[in-house]
């Protein structure tokens with residue numbers, strides 16, 4: 001599979017996600033600078049990594065969404081190409097209009113850094129085909145603005161169309177309550193685009209790829225993507 005990781009000034013998880021792609025797909029991704037205007041020919045998957053692009057100035061992801069490379073990312077998505085945005089990458093996807101809704105300050109107004117359980121809502125997408133229906137997975141959270149919000153019509157559409165990818169839950173799979181630390185509406189941790197080819201998620205699957213360091217629940221996503229591509 002040919003993956004491209006976009007690197008913005010202030011990205012800090014691009015190496016983590018490159019390691020996850022190498023481990024999950026067997027090949028190293030191309031690293032593409034934000035000021036470039038083209039993706040490498042034959043790119044199957046674009047990854048927008050986590051971090052603090054442009055120092056989180058204005059709003060997280062707002063400036064990166066207007067970077068030169070984003071026209072090529074939008075065109076890739078419009079052709080049905082795969083796009084994965086993780087944390088700051090999710091923020092960039094909503095700021096660029098590739099996904100609906102917004103990501104605003106965590107409800108406790110603090111940076112949240114912890115492992116987190118997620119419920120996998122569906123396993124018939126190219127991102128989640130490696131999981132079991134209803135599986136509870138463990139991933140890492142590290143964000144200040146992960147509180148997902150959208151207007152009631154948008155939420156109804158997302159829920160009705162099965163476009164919620166993951167929800168915050170406890171170890172037993174109970175959704176919401178204290179498990180939803182950032183206050184996201186409907187406990188939403190990740191959403192798909194209409195054609196299910198764009199996924200934005202707040203937690204970091206790329207940091208759970210090694211049994212010796214916390215587990216491999218994240219690796220499943222990258223390995224599944226390679227199979228799907």
Ligand SMILES: NC(=O)CC[C@H](N)C(=O)O
Pocket residue numbers: 049050051052053056060086087088089142143144145146
């Ligand atoms: N880990 C990240 O990608 C952090 C995203 C963003 N800078 C925030 O704090 O919300």
